[in-house]
Amino acid sequence: MRALVLNCTLKPSPEPSNTERLAEVVSRALWERSVEVTTLRLADLRIPPGIATDMGGDDQWPEVHERLVASRILVVATPTWLGHPSSIAQRMLERMEGMMGETDDERRPVAFNRVAGVVVTGNEDGAHHVISEVAGGLIDIGYTVPGQAWTYWNRGPGPGPSYTETDEGHEWSASTGRAMAANLHAVARALIANPIGPPPS
Template sequence: MTLRALVLNCTLKKSPAESNTDQLASVVVTELEKLGVAVEQLRLVDLDIPPGVDTDVGPGDPWPAVHEKLLGSEILVFATPTWVGHPSSVAQRALERMDAMISETDDEQRPVAYNRVAGVLVTGNEDGAHHVISELAGGLGDIGYTIPGQAWTYWNRGPGPGPSYADTDEGKDWSHSTGRAMAGNLVAVAAALRDQPIPPPRS
């Protein structure tokens, strides 16, 4: 069975504007595809997602379609830029909407995110990537995703102002090699969970 991956790009830039986050995500996507994974990408800012903590907040809500894509994927790549040291507001909103998944269960009474893996990708020309990774990985773990070891990559400029990801080659070799390792780790753990699923929580 082919593994499926969903990339949620939480850039603040609407299509077709160039997204630094999308460019780094393409490295992970390419590696996932080389490993035989079917990948779909979404730029969430294009969808005008309303706030809330439910899967469906009413007429015109585009989130239920995103939710279906989450449930149709064994691998999630959660990608965000860094703004003032934090994930983007789009990323925070996505996590808030995903909060509903904690109480949703499958046919065996497991949280619906069980037996799915997630990794985090961060860009930004400022410090804060490790903080952002920790925030997002912690939230995704709460929701029920399995976070493999070293399932992340990031690029940032370091202290002070400077060019964005698209404007320089500085640091990209490390970000790209880490992104390829991230893809491999996600696939390995997703395949293991497919073959040996996590059982329902003990009551």
């Protein structure tokens, strides 16, 4: 089984990413379940705006799309900015809209029978709002989002240290991340055994 982690930090490599650090907790828990995990930092790629799978030119989204289709598990990791997902996370969802018109050999939307979860970090509050925005978009696209398929670390109202600058709250975020991985893996296996069929005509 394959999993894809899309890190929607605004920071290009090699800058340290708080969001990536928390996402790694989920990745390790998936690896422990024999899931092959790939992480992409979208800030490192050329992804122009649009809602098509391939915008032409030097668009690198088709490479991401190929990995999405090949993965049973998707983890979207995003920082919180002004109480919302990052602009890169929003662009990711807009580009994923192209998947809504794609079907597999059995006429099912290509995202059917795939599961998704959300990782959020930020030294401000708003994690549940960010989770609901990202998860809602993924559900529209066709992903199954299991119960408690998220983890987050937020400092709380007002400015403060970032995830890697303090140990506060890490234990809870990590245990919730491990539970997230377990739930994603369990539901992915269930959908392999009992897949969702094509929508009624």
